[in-house]
Amino acid sequence: MTTPETADLFGKNKSVLITNVIHGDGPVDIFIDASETITDIGHDIRKRHRGEAEFIIDGDGALALPGLSNTHTHAAMSLLRGYADDMILQDWLNQKIWPLEAHLTGEDVYWGTKLACTEMIRTGTTAFNDMYFFMEDAARAVNEAGIRALLCYGFIDLGDAEKRERECKATEALVAHIRKKNNSRIRAAAGPHAPYTVSPEGLKWCAEFAHEQDIPLHIHLSETEKEVTDCVAQHGKRPAALLDECGVLTPKTIAAHGCWLDDAECALLGKRGVHVAHNPASNMKLATHRAMPYRELARAGANVCIGTDGCASNNNLDLFEEVKMAALLQKFFWNDPTILPAPAALAMATTNGAKALGFGTGTLDGGAPADLILVSTHLPCTTPLHNAASNLVYACSGAAVETTICNGRVLMLEREIPGEQEILTHAAHAAADLIRRAQTPA
């Protein structure tokens, strides 16, 4: 399928000609020069670029798509994949997740993020929106993996002024750290965890800081019904109104979940140009009992995109599976099989997700960043191929992805990711060691 010297290709900026892939209405070739962008795309353009290309990838009829964007996750929680499931939310957090997280180190987050990036590359995701701790270590992992990320420190003050002070400092430190790295693939966001874990003062500080730094803001919003009723009891208003009062709702805000938004809140999020990340698998697994009101949000003009949430509550990072879940859950819950048809579901992971993350990806137009994936058409899930969007959303999993390119660099080719087994081994050891530490009496 390729020229033989692939060892020289992985992770480097070489000029690559991809021939014979399907995009839009028919077959195209794609030429990526060493400048990290798609130089040229079109029917049968191979002739004019063959001489320049250092590598040629024979696409063999694959579907070419922009690299996918995962707009809400906690990447390093991949270490907790399968550690605790099938529990009541509060027991799950109190007895399992939080005691483990109390023992997390920067090294754990590094290996967890490495594992997560490997899984994302394997399943076609080239950019993600992450909220967690030890984010300098996450940045190190993302840098090595070669994909893009918007990283934030999960700011939680629980109404405590001293704690707030520390969270502000941690947020400032992360933003300064990432800015200093000057890596176009890695950007920082403000990350107030949620209206129920951050005081109005903390929310306001995050909003102002994000504005002042001109960076995005990433927050959880109305995942469970209890959050909403508690918010109304405590603040006399629903969560979206509270956030708006604190200046949190802007066109640079990504709000995750939104299961319990009412019509007025959908209208408000639309009016403010907020990006809303739907997380259907996590919402189903943790029994939120209401699906994000996709139709109302989309009608109101909010940018609805998709996220996997962390691996402790999903338990994978496969956006192909996630868009299928989204399309199915919307139909089932809102009792209408026409809601969120395949092209719209796919757009949540491509165009819409890219718009939320702001790296300029999400299209295969000439001049766009060279972030693209190839999906094999030589599989049962792409046979027959009456309608590619339907095959991609309803039939394929991320395992149908055979090649992943980010920022002009080939990260996976014919399902091979260099160094993958070493990463899996290290991550498995880190996970086992974390559990051992958490279970050892102090």
Add this chain to the structure above:
Amino acid sequence: MTTPETADLFGKNKSVLITNVIHGDGPVDIFIDASETITDIGHDIRKRHRGEAEFIIDGDGALALPGLSNTHTHAAMSLLRGYADDMILQDWLNQKIWPLEAHLTGEDVYWGTKLACTEMIRTGTTAFNDMYFFMEDAARAVNEAGIRALLCYGFIDLGDAEKRERECKATEALVAHIRKKNNSRIRAAAGPHAPYTVSPEGLKWCAEFAHEQDIPLHIHLSETEKEVTDCVAQHGKRPAALLDECGVLTPKTIAAHGCWLDDAECALLGKRGVHVAHNPASNMKLATHRAMPYRELARAGANVCIGTDGCASNNNLDLFEEVKMAALLQKFFWNDPTILPAPAALAMATTNGAKALGFGTGTLDGGAPADLILVSTHLPCTTPLHNAASNLVYACSGAAVETTICNGRVLMLEREIPGEQEILTHAAHAAADLIRRAQTPA
């Protein structure tokens, strides 16, 4: 991973030693002799079988599971994968599915079933329960593919006595045909389509015929709310009561869907020992708006298993994806994250499904039929591996399966299925030609 002469291994009954796989509490080896059964399984038994084995498969730490059982599908509808989605059920049937099915030939069903079997082998399913037309051609495809199937002709009389006569004959002919083939992997069932498409006379005939022939019976039951209200209006009773009156509910009956069963119906199905096939992806996609009452059915003693439904309404045959959907949908709809935990969800596809189909599979005990699959542990979805059932249900798709063995024959090894590309090409042509015929004015 294997001895080199794999060309001699595929599809033949050779004695095979599988070393170093994980099953139950730890590592085991598995020895399959040429008699189609698991001869021996246990820790480090390789020494006593190495001399006898014609082939050795190095399991490399893979998880060994029984081959999965898909207890409700319409295999040949794989040709319609992606042909029509995101539509109201009645428009979808009237405008898209039925006009196409009117042009179906035996050859189409043959290629559609070949495609479906290939997809099932690839995703770890070794036995399925099928209802469709031209089932002699389906049997031919299943025989060649090497997996197991329970096949029935979809009996639909719509209350018309003449049509009923023809459907009885078609049912008798299929059962006689399959009996004559004398293939232990392929068995026949009676297939009254549903209480709303088959008259009470037709239902009674099917029940009596199944009893007389000592064969299973496969039927759709309470997929949509409308079926239930129509049944009550027409017959003065709910569908399960109607079926019971017609003698349809027995321990050899597999009822698909069951979304709208009430508590009394669950109790009745449990009392009669019926197998109920949950089809969560199809139910969500077609917006049935209620999830099968798993907990009530299981409590009542019904054997709850899993099905994918056909590829026109799912759109794949991946049981790993389906058990995840089941576990998630049950939690979400019934508002309890503890319903259908991972081990119980997995059992729907292994033990329970095997019990429904009656081939004696579903276990890796010595003496059991050699139907087994190996799931790679060298993937992100199986890293870390805190709890194998959780990884299998919540993190893996069927693409994690690397080896599939049915009836002692290796059908897929290291993800290679001999002849796969030819089958995909033929099936794609058959699908395109079917649509061309359906769209050509008579």
